[in-house]
Amino acid sequence: SYVLTQPPSVSEAPGKTATITCGGTNIGSKSVHWYQQKPGQAPVVVIFNDADRPSGIPERFSGSNSGNTASLTISRVEAGDEADYYCQIWESGSAHRVFGGGTKLTVL
Amino acid sequence: QVQLVESGGGVVQPGTSLTLPCAVSGFTIINYDMHWVRQAPGKGLEWVAVMSYDGINKYYADSVQDRFDISRDGSENRLYLQMNSLTIADTAIYYCARERGRGILDHWGHGALVTVSS
Numbered sequence: 001s002y003v004l005t006q007p008p009s010v011s012e013a014p015g016k017t018a019t020i021t022c023g024g025t026n027i028g029s030k031s032v033h034w035y036q037q038k039p040g041q042a043p044v045v046v047i048f049n050d051a052d053r054p055s056g057i058p059e060r061f062s063g064s065n066s067g068n069t070a071s072l073t074i075s076r077v078e079a080g081d082e083a084d085y086y087c088q089i090w091e092s093g094s095a096h097r098v099f100g101g102g103t104k105l106t107v108l
Numbered sequence: 109q110v111q112l113v114e115s116g117g118g119v120v121q122p123g124t125s126l127t128l129p130c131a132v133s134g135f136t137i138i139n140y141d142m143h144w145v146r147q148a149p150g151k152g153l154e155w156v157a158v159m160s161y162d163g164i165n166k167y168y169a170d171s172v173q174d175r176f177d178i179s180r181d182g183s184e185n186r187l188y189l190q191m192n193s194l195t196i197a198d199t200a201i202y203y204c205a206r207e208r209g210r211g212i213l214d215h216w217g218h219g220a221l222v223t224v225s226s
Binding site: 001031033035037042043044045048049054084086088089090094095096097098099100101102 | 152211214219
């Protein structure tokens with residue numbers, strides 16, 4: 001089955017830019033979605049279809065996807081962005097949905 | 109207002125069965141693909157199962173294939189996950205979620221904790 005690989009952790013200082021990667025074979029040919037999960041809460045989609053942002057999600061959140069790597073970029077990082085972030089795709093061949101292992105973003 | 113509310117969680121012994129309901133309001137489940145996703149304590153998200161909007165197709169993660177069954181009651185607007193032959197590895201928070209298309213899970217419940225322990 002398809003595997004999505006994320007770094008376990010990313011740290012960044014407030015006001016800086018944090019980038020979280022999601023690796024997968026030819027992931028650029030798939031639509032990637034990103035979820036934010038804060039402790040004790042359900043996940044919330046912050047980016048869908050590689051780079052689209054749901055209403056209510058700050059413009060500081062952006063996404064890209066090419067080749068074997070998709071990325072979630074958070075500009076001007078704030079303390080409130082501290083959370084776990086998961087990438088996810090729909091594997092059309094099997095109809096399975098696949099999550100990456102998750103990345104814990106720490107705001108220093 | 110969209111709401112998904114899971115219930116039925118608890119502590120069960122290995123080898124037993126449990127069914128989780130997900131009560132939905134704010135939209136009609138027969139118009140959407142509906143999912144179950146789980147999260148073991150301190151671990152990441154794991155997709156479990158999906159039922160297509162037309163009720164025809166069901167797909168399962170390899171880890172639960174042949175043990176779990178996803179179903180729905182359209183008249184009650186409820187989604188279900190029947191879990192059989194439970195093992196300690198099935199201990200997790202179970203979320204139901206709506207898919208808006210292309211795998212995007214845009215609404216989630218708060219989750220139900222299932223603990224499998226002897």
